[in-house]
Amino acid sequence: MSRLDRSLIADLPIFQGLAPADLDGILQKARSLRIAKDQAVFEQEGDAHSFFLLLDGHVRVVKTTPDGQQVIVRYISPGEPMGIAHALGRTTYPASAVAAVDCVVLAWPGNLWLEMAVAFPSFGAGTRKTVGARLQEMQAGVVELATEQVEQRVAHALLRLVKQTGRKTDEGILIDFPISRQDIAEMTGTTLHTVSRLLTAWEEKGLVKSGRQKVTVVEPHRLFALAEGQTNKG
Amino acid sequence: MSRLDRSLIADLPIFQGLAPADLDGILQKARSLRIAKDQAVFEQEGDAHSFFLLLDGHVRVVKTTPDGQQVIVRYISPGEPMGIAHALGRTTYPASAVAAVDCVVLAWPGNLWLEMAVAFPSFGAGTRKTVGARLQEMQAGVVELATEQVEQRVAHALLRLVKQTGRKTDEGILIDFPISRQDIAEMTGTTLHTVSRLLTAWEEKGLVKSGRQKVTVVEPHRLFALAEGQTNKG
DNA sequence: CAAGAACTTTGATCCACCGCAAACTTGACC
DNA sequence: GGTCAAGTTTGCGGTGGATCAAAGTTCTTG
Numbered sequence: 025m026s027r028l029d030r031s032l033i034a035d036l037p038i039f040q041g042l043a044p045a046d047l048d049g050i051l052q053k054a055r056s057l058r059i060a061k062d063q064a065v066f067e068q069e070g071d072a073h074s075f076f077l078l079l080d081g082h083v084r085v086v087k088t089t090p091d092g093q094q095v096i097v098r099y100i101s102p103g104e105p106m107g108i109a110h111a112l113g114r115t116t117y118p119a120s121a122v123a124a125v126d127c128v129v130l131a132w133p134g135n136l137w138l139e140m141a142v143a144f145p146s147f148g149a150g151t152r153k154t155v156g157a158r159l160q161e162m163q164a165g166v167v168e169l170a171t172e173q174v175e176q177r178v179a180h181a182l183l184r185l186v187k188q189t190g191r192k193t194d195e196g197i198l199i200d201f202p203i204s205r206q207d208i209a210e211m212t213g214t215t216l217h218t219v220s221r222l223l224t225a226w227e228e229k230g231l232v233k234s235g236r237q238k239v240t241v242v243e244p245h246r247l248f249a250l251a252e253g254q255t256n257k258g
Numbered sequence: 259m260s261r262l263d264r265s266l267i268a269d270l271p272i273f274q275g276l277a278p279a280d281l282d283g284i285l286q287k288a289r290s291l292r293i294a295k296d297q298a299v300f301e302q303e304g305d306a307h308s309f310f311l312l313l314d315g316h317v318r319v320v321k322t323t324p325d326g327q328q329v330i331v332r333y334i335s336p337g338e339p340m341g342i343a344h345a346l347g348r349t350t351y352p353a354s355a356v357a358a359v360d361c362v363v364l365a366w367p368g369n370l371w372l373e374m375a376v377a378f379p380s381f382g383a384g385t386r387k388t389v390g391a392r393l394q395e396m397q398a399g400v401v402e403l404a405t406e407q408v409e410q411r412v413a414h415a416l417l418r419l420v421k422q423t424g425r426k427t428d429e430g431i432l433i434d435f436p437i438s439r440q441d442i443a444e445m446t447g448t449t450l451h452t453v454s455r456l457l458t459a460w461e462e463k464g465l466v467k468s469g470r471q472k473v474t475v476v477e478p479h480r481l482f483a484l485a486e487g488q489t490n491k492g
Numbered sequence: 493c494a495a496g497a498a499c500t501t502t503g504a505t506c507c508a509c510c511g512c513a514a515a516c517t518t519g520a521c522c
Numbered sequence: 523g524g525t526c527a528a529g530t531t532t533g534c535g536g537t538g539g540a541t542c543a544a545a546g547t548t549c550t551t552g
Contacts, residue, residue, distance in 0.1 A: 087401050090486075095401045112390025113383060118397060142379075149347060155389060156346025162396035163352060167321050167329045169403035170447030174539065205500065213404030218539060220501060236499060236548055252324075408509070438529065449510060454531060470518055470529060 028056060028130070032079060036103045038150030046144060054130040059083075065107065065121040065129060072109035072117050074131045078102055081127030082189065082201040086210075087119045096210045098161065099124070101188055104154070110137035111151045124201045169213055177212040178222050179251035182232070186241050195233055196242035204237050262290060262364075266313060270337045272384035280378060288364040293317075299341065299355040299363060306343035306351050308365045312336055315361025316423065316435040320444075321353045330445045332395065333358070335422055338388070344371040345385045358435045403447055411446040412456050413485035416466070420475050429467055430476035438471050 030047040033039050039047060056079070059065055065076060065083060083100040097119055100106045106129075109117055132140075141148035168177055182199070190197040205216040205223070212219075223239070226232045231247050233240040241247055264281040267273050273281060290313070293299055299310060299317060317334040331353055334340045340363075343351055366374075375382035402411055416433070424431040439450040439457070446453070457473070460466045465481050467474045475481055 087397060089401060089405055093405045095404045097397055097400065109390075111386065112393060113387030114390050114394075118394050145376075152345065153347030155393065156343075156348050159346060159389065159393045159396060160348075160352050162393060162400060163321060163331055165400045166331065166396060166403060167323060169400060170329045170444075171323055171327045204498090210404075215540060216500080217502090217541085220499095221539095224501070439531095440529080450530080451511080451532085452509065455509095458531070 028054065033077070033130075036077075038105055038147060038154060040150060041146035042144055050132075050140065051130075053136060054132050057129050057131055059123040059127040059129060061123050061126050063123050065123065065127070066117045068117055068120040070117050072107065072115055072134050074107065074134050075105065075110055075137055076107045076121075076132075077105050077130040079128040079130060081129075082124040083121050083127060083129075084124050084207070085119045085121050094210050095213070096207060098158070099185065099188065105151065108137065108151060108155070110134045111141070111155060124203070174212065174214045174218055175222055176251050176253065178208060178214065178219060179247050181208060181211045182239060182241060183244065183248060183251060185239075186244060190241070193240065196240045197244065198238070198240045202237035203239060208239075262288065267311065267364075270311075272339055272381060272388060274384060275380035276378055284366075284374065285364075287370060288366050291363050291365055293357040293361040293363060295357050295360050297357050299357065299361070300351045302351055302354040304351050306341065306349055306368050308341065308368050309339065309344055309371055310341045310355075310366075311339050311364040313362040313364060315363075316358040317355050317361060317363075318358050318441070319353045319355050328444050329447070330441060332392070333419065333422065339385065342371065342385060342389070344368045345375070345389060358437070408446065408448045408452055409456055410485050410487065412442060412448065412453060413481050415442060415445045416473060416475060417478065417482060417485060419473075420478060424475070427474060430474045431478065432472070432474045436471035437473060442473075 028051045030044060030051060033051065034042075034044075034047055039050075042050070054077075059081070066072075066074070068086075068088060078100050080102050082102075083106060085097045085100060085106070087095050087097055089095070100121070106121055107117055109115065137151075141151065168180060172180070185199045185203070186197050189200045191200040192198075205219040208219045209216045223232060223234045226247070227234060229246075231241070231243050231250070233242055262285045264278060264285060267285065268278075268281055273284075276284070288311075293315070300306075300308070302320075302322060312334050314336050316336075317340060319331045319334060319340070321329050321331055323329075334355070340355055341351055343349065371385075375385065402414060406414070419433045419437070420431050423434045425434040426432075439453040442453045443450045457466060457468045460481070461468060463480075465475070465477050465484070467476055
């Protein structure tokens with residue numbers, strides 16, 4: 025296995041404030057893995073043997089209901105930790121993580137999390153912050169699902185993806201991994217049919233351009249206006 | 259101010275494993291407050307100067323959208339911490355907390371959280387666990403809102419409240435604080451009208467008994483069956 | 493390059509739930 | 523104990539979006 029260079033992780037938020045020697049020590053304990061597209065990094069309900077850091081690619085975090093429906097809880101971008109069940113006092117993963125494209129991840133044994141948090145306070149603070157941000161995110165998601173119409177929810181979802189993974193092209197801002205109508209539906213609690221109708225309507229208005237597993241936001245501001253636009257209840 | 263007895267908090271999950279002397283030290287730094295019904299313990303967006311422990315009463319955690327809609331994120335029961343923004347690396351409260359009945363709470367200065375977490379590792383672990391459980395809860399909420407019909411969501415909400423705060427009476431299990439149709443609607447992303455219709459329908463079937471700001475679940479198992487019943491999408 | 497799989501579009505229909513409106517009930521307060 | 527506010531019920535109509543169905547369209551693979 026090739027040696028891991030500390031520059032891979034030195035600039036990441038959760039590793040801020042660590043000395044080069046500490047980073048090297050942390051890296052020595054990590055395994056690096058390649059995950060092929062559509063493979064799982066870890067599985068819902070599975071024993072939380074490891075926690076992970078996504079180095080390259082995009083991962084979707086999915087919860088499946090007993091009756092087989094899927095909900096995409098969030099997408100993970102390069103540099104973000106995932107599967108940090110141990111930082112939450114859990115022994116099992118609450119969701120599955122599936123590679124949206126070929127990925128490279130680092131993996132540490134789960135019990136190391138506590139050790140690292142004790143040894144490097146800023147690492148502990150970093151994960152706390154990540155967890156806090158995600159809790160916040162999920163609360164916002166609940167509010168969104170509880171109060172907004174489908175059109176606004178889909179608009180918000182696209183804007184979030186654009187912000188998180190957008191890549192500038194000459195047509196607008198492209199969501200930088202393959203994403204289907206079905207995926208967007210599972211993020212927003214609707215159906216692929218409704219998503220398709222919305223996208224074609226928006227395309228006619230010049231807000232977006234989309235194709236097979238591909239969405240480009242042409243006019244983010246106008247899409248934002250639509251996302252924030254007047255609600256029904258209120 | 260009256261002295262606080264350590265027996266008040268000795269048995270709480272987040273204070274497990276602390277020596278009596280430690281508990282006393284922690285209590286010395288706490289202020290105890292009475293919060294009248296409908297008063298706020300802390301406010302959304304407000305500076306997170308303190309974190310709290312609910313000793314007695316019930317508190318609802320509410321998020322308000324820019325356009326004034328409210329969502330009840332969760333209810334806090336006696337013994338639970340709240341407003342633990344500092345444990346999440348945040349400096350501001352992400353939601354408001356309002357007393358559902360007259361309450362007694364303990365309050366500590368926010369910056370003390372880190373100090374306590376360092377001094378008492380089991381306290382740190384306890385809050386991690388609490389945070390983990392809440393993150394989990396919120397994810398489950400998103401899944402619920404994204405996949406279930408209104409009837410199932412309301413049924414689930416009632417069952418959660420029954421489990422959390424249910425008090426056995428001769429008619430069934432009573433939710434132990436005043437809760438209106440509007441409150442239930444704000445927990446489940448629907449309207450008070452729909453909640454009212456559901457409750458009367460359930461009452462006719464003998465599943466619940468309800469009155470003004472009062473709900474008693476008569477047959478939890480049958481309500482549960484309804485909550486878990488077949489979905490539409492699938 | 494042919495054939496199939498995966499993804500998307502589009503139409504038609506239906507119904508769960510919302511929004512509005514008005515009456516009713518219960519508790520609080522002077 | 524009468525009045526008023528707050529909470530609840532109920533009817534009615536409208537509609538956002540799901541469901542069902544069927545045809546495109548674009549990739550993949552031999």
